[in-house]
Amino acid sequence: xxxxxxxxxxxxxxxxxxxxxxxxxxxxxxxxxxxxxxxxxxxxxxxxxxxxxxxxxxxxxxxxxxxxxxxxxxxxxxxxxxxxxxxxxxxxxxxxxxxxxxxxxxx
Amino acid sequence: xxxxxxxxxxxxxxxxxxxxxxxxxxxxxxxxxxxxxxxxxxxxxxxxxxxxxxxxxxxxxxxxxxxxxxxxxxxxxxxxxxxxxxxxxxxxxxxxxxxxxxxxxxxxxxxxxxxxxxxxxxxxxxxxxxxxxxxxxxxxxxxxxxxxxxxxxxxxxxxxxxxxxxxxxxxxxxxxxxxxxxxxxxxxxxxxxxxxxxxxxxxxxxxxxxxxxxxxxxxxxxxxxxxxxxxxxxxxxxxxxxxxxxxxxxxxxxxxxxxxxx
Numbered sequence: 001x002x003x004x005x006x007x008x009x010x011x012x013x014x015x016x017x018x019x020x021x022x023x024x025x026x027x028x029x030x031x032x033x034x035x036x037x038x039x040x041x042x043x044x045x046x047x048x049x050x051x052x053x054x055x056x057x058x059x060x061x062x063x064x065x066x067x068x069x070x071x072x073x074x075x076x077x078x079x080x081x082x083x084x085x086x087x088x089x090x091x092x093x094x095x096x097x098x099x100x101x102x103x104x105x106x107x
Numbered sequence: 108x109x110x111x112x113x114x115x116x117x118x119x120x121x122x123x124x125x126x127x128x129x130x131x132x133x134x135x136x137x138x139x140x141x142x143x144x145x146x147x148x149x150x151x152x153x154x155x156x157x158x159x160x161x162x163x164x165x166x167x168x169x170x171x172x173x174x175x176x177x178x179x180x181x182x183x184x185x186x187x188x189x190x191x192x193x194x195x196x197x198x199x200x201x202x203x204x205x206x207x208x209x210x211x212x213x214x215x216x217x218x219x220x221x222x223x224x225x226x227x228x229x230x231x232x233x234x235x236x237x238x239x240x241x242x243x244x245x246x247x248x249x250x251x252x253x254x255x256x257x258x259x260x261x262x263x264x265x266x267x268x269x270x271x272x273x274x275x276x277x278x279x280x281x282x283x284x285x286x287x288x289x290x291x292x293x294x295x296x297x298x299x300x301x302x303x304x305x306x307x308x309x310x311x312x313x314x315x316x317x318x319x320x321x322x323x324x325x326x327x328x329x330x331x332x333x334x335x336x337x338x339x340x341x342x343x344x345x346x347x348x349x350x351x352x353x354x355x356x357x358x359x360x361x362x363x364x365x366x367x368x369x
Contacts (some may be wrong), residue, residue: 038145038153039160043167044135048249050174064335069136088336 014084024073051079130172201262202345208248218362254307263293314353321349
């Protein structure tokens with residue numbers, strides 16, 4: 001977690017992951033679940049992956065049958081799950097002190 | 108849908124050009140897959156919003172890309188266009204059938220006949236060995252190899268009919284598009300056939316249509332049309348064999364063509 005600054009979009013993505021920490025999700029699906037504007041999620045995912053919070057893998061499908069390139073699926077690591085819970089709890093405490101419980105961005 | 112895919116290719120290529128090469132293909136695959144999803148939902152406004160949003164993330168992605176995992180694809184093959192797929196089927200089937208026919212009704216029997224000048228059918232299309240429809244199809248393929256290529260148009264028609272059957276569960280617009288693509292390919296093959304027949308009757312050159320089909324196969328095999336690797340290999344092999352047959356027919360094997368036509 002060292003050096004990873006928490007922003008509202010990052011917290012929303014972590015929150016979406018923690019809805020089911022064991023589930024693998026792809027970018028567009030995660031952006032929709034987190035309430036982020038589609039297309040903006042990839043820097044967040046790459047940052048989390050670089051920090052070791054996420055692992056990713058390519059799906060094993062035939063791109064020609066699917067009519068699109070293979071998707072990349074992301075999942076929380078054990079370290080990422082702990083860090084995400086810590087980050088969200090820390091954010092909730094700060095918001096509690098400030099009295100601003102809003103969790104979703106409006107796009 | 109096809110236009111959307113073309114636009115996606117250009118947009119994804121342009122966005123990716125701003126990223127470092129090792130990370131580029133991975134991110135292009137992500138964008139292309141998302142845009143394909145959004146195109147299926149028929150939401151052009153959402154797609155353009157997506158592209159604008161993705162453009163805004165480029166500086167951040169560029170900064171992060173240096174440490175990103177790059178085990179993904181080394182390049183992103185765009186989804187193959189339906190017209191390309193149909194054309195690949197037409198080219199592969201007509202080339203394959205022509206080459207099979209050339210082997211079985213021209214080269215094989217000619218070599219089997221040896222010094223015997225009798226042009227009557229010998230192995231393997233002698234009367235009792237093959238069913239009549241197959242024999243007719245092989246004869247048609249033989250004529251295709253010998254410079255009167257009616258097979259190309261027939262294959263275009265059959266491939267179009269096959270694609271129409273496959274798209275039967277889809278909407279009328281999809282079926283109409285398939286028919287239009289097939290019609291276009293059939294018109295081109297008809298034009299090639301007419302020129303080929305004229306050339307083979309008016310000159311001593313054989314196999315113009317076969318050469319052009321082989322050229323098309325080379326283009327499909329080497330071009331970036333999104334065809335799977337095995338398809339490109341098959342097309343490349345068929346093209347090489349096609350060129351070999353044309354060269355044979357017009358040089359040391361011209362006697363076989365005369366023998367077959369007789």
